[in-house]
Amino acid sequence: MSAAKPQNHSQKLAEVRHHILDLLLNNDDLADSILGEKTADPRNTLLMDQTADLSASVATLHAADLADILEALPEHQRLALWSLVEPSVRGKALVEVSETVWDSLIEEMSDRDLLRAIAYLDLDDQVYLAEYLPRDLTGRVLTSLEPRLRDKVREVMKFGKSSVGRIMDFELLTIRPDVTLAAVQRYLRFRKIIPKGSDKLFVTDRNNLLLGELPLTTVLLNAPLQRVEEVMNDDPTTFSPDDKADDAASAFERYDLITAPVVDLKGKLMGRLTVESIVDFVNEDSDANLRRMGGISPEEDVFSPVGKAVKNRWAWLAINLCTAFVASRVIGLFEHTISELVALAALMPIVAGIGGNTGNQTITMIVRGLALHQVQLSNMPFLLLRELGVALINGLIWGGLMGVVTWLLYGNMAMGAVMTLAMVLNLLVAALMGVLIPLTMVRLGRDPALGSSVMITALTDTGGFFIFLGLATIFLL
């Protein structure tokens, strides 16, 4: 028995990662030689040693860490490293790696290799890969399963994406309510295995109806002769497969759950949720949100080829260009005004910019409030008044300041007054739209975080130019 070394986990990992990247990126021949593109000179022992070194390093890695390193490599080196990964680890690595990298990894794998890699996985991971991998392997994975599992998988695939049904697993250990804890322990020792991540057993009747749950700690803490039904929790927090995974995640956080049963409408046990699958879901979800807010499709990573990246960002740039063009046409309406008073051209971006900023602040607050269920129909009037109040005060303060600066800069007091008035009005528009846009999106059943920011910026730009130049046309010419 050796004492556990006090090793810092993240330091150790960083070292291995650095070592692997170093070997592959600073030596072009190494990747070539691994991929057999250059017939390695057998006397070139350095390359052989480095390959062996690389294989050994890869073997020490957890699949998730390996996936990270694969993502961090350009395509050629990525393939070289992949060819050193054991078949038994490949499936798990494919599950962990981001979808953007799949293409290149499975390109050189035959369908048979791929099916073999998948066969090492748990059922839920098999379904995930079979369904989302670029090649349509669903049918073939299904036929490789035994009939009972096949039916189960078919059933699961009916549930909507981001539903509890999609992230539950089937590694259930059920017991009957009328046995003793001693019998439970005998049964466990006989089975020799408890599903990974279990903190409880599920208590069901003959018809698979969920009666309660029995935490493992309850088994350990109570007298062996007690019966399960005497000590089980008979009011567990359950989920239905149609529940949103989001809501399940928030329940796991609130109630500090580690596993929870999933039951159908009749109360029959269908599967279980684990905190691991919840954490994975939350991470993927927040990653996807971050990308969408920046207008980047989930298929792009930092190593996507240029052509793919260009295609991915087109839609967003096109939208942006359209809104900018509309704003430009609004300015075009006032060319006469600008030609009379060129200073307006320099001042107008200030009005537009500050409006966009305020609008985005408001939207951030509202989207967050919606996500936390703090914003409801009943408190909307209060919210709207609050945001308008904030906008009015900010408009008077900052608009007033810019008005004075304008007056001093151009010696034109009327122009300063127009500046102040335009800023106040545009901030009010920004606040109003900042509340209304996300709420309208929710009403229409859409995600309020997606696209709200583009819309508000378009409105405050166009609105800002129109208000400022319109007021200038009325009062300054």
Add this chain to the structure above:
Amino acid sequence: MSAAKPQNHSQKLAEVRHHILDLLLNNDDLADSILGEKTADPRNTLLMDQTADLSASVATLHAADLADILEALPEHQRLALWSLVEPSVRGKALVEVSETVWDSLIEEMSDRDLLRAIAYLDLDDQVYLAEYLPRDLTGRVLTSLEPRLRDKVREVMKFGKSSVGRIMDFELLTIRPDVTLAAVQRYLRFRKIIPKGSDKLFVTDRNNLLLGELPLTTVLLNAPLQRVEEVMNDDPTTFSPDDKADDAASAFERYDLITAPVVDLKGKLMGRLTVESIVDFVNEDSDANLRRMGGISPEEDVFSPVGKAVKNRWAWLAINLCTAFVASRVIGLFEHTISELVALAALMPIVAGIGGNTGNQTITMIVRGLALHQVQLSNMPFLLLRELGVALINGLIWGGLMGVVTWLLYGNMAMGAVMTLAMVLNLLVAALMGVLIPLTMVRLGRDPALGSSVMITALTDTGGFFIFLGLATIFLL
């Protein structure tokens, strides 16, 4: 024994939430009467009934759900609801509620009430509240603890915010390596309690040196006569209190951990991390990030009073105003050019806008790549070339399109050419800065997500105006 009802958790919760909000928001008298501001007419049985109804609803809620509802209420109603919360639940609710709501909740509580509420909590929650609550209660909470705990707390408070030391707890159950599993079970039954969220026991020697960990499932699956050291995991994933909580979170996700030991440099067991505290940390962290990206301070919520919200958003608006002012002065440099060719005023926001958009896309990719350790010094040249390539292609396509549109719109081919050239150049600036800004921030030891977006927008605005108007001055006058 009753069968567990197949009740959908989130539906049930939504009903209770809706009921409470409904009662409080649609009836001004109710909050007044609860707070004793109007002497309730004893014959007004409706108000009495509603208050009783409210109390009953509150009593069914988990502290986290209660916190949510408190946050969703305007101040007056929030206080009314708070006065119905049991002292034993108040501490937990304070932990769960966002910091923005603390002020109003503890206003009407005396220090003694507050200390009593805190006393119901676990040690780590006590430290959290004592340290962050508006009133400085750290000293008083410390003196209310027994000396052994007091020293421990003092030690913990030395670790940096967002470190493992800050989110670990001390509910450790340790056992010796040389006892049998049967003895472990006897010991557990004798103690009658296992720390919440435990999936394992920690094996230590007489000097508290960590020797390994013993999963509860191992205790259940193995023969009672086996000794701990024969079946324990002697190479556990450990953390040190100085590790970043972020890194620990990613290790928990990767390795599907539920609890993990925290050891000091000598390998002595100090505390443990639980997946609950990790999930809480991740949620708070991502919430804070979301707000910072929108320029909203963590102290603001949707119900902060107007004055507070104005103050919170000042800094951000001031920065925005400064950058807009600089851009405005750049335009001011070219007033002569604009007065000769007013169309330029209408076209320039397009060049600036599209640059900001591209720059933000690039930054989103790089920040994400940095967070996932995919972006390293060694692959930076590749990344920079890639982003410049994407920018060049997008610039030629969209810039070309806008050039043609400009030509057709104003019948001026040279102006169209200037438009195309300016857009290509500004997109290249955006890509270059989009890579360099976040990498520089990391080099300076700062968070690359924070402020990068403001900087890139300022640069592409100013740059866009300068490039476009500069080229126009050279080629069009």
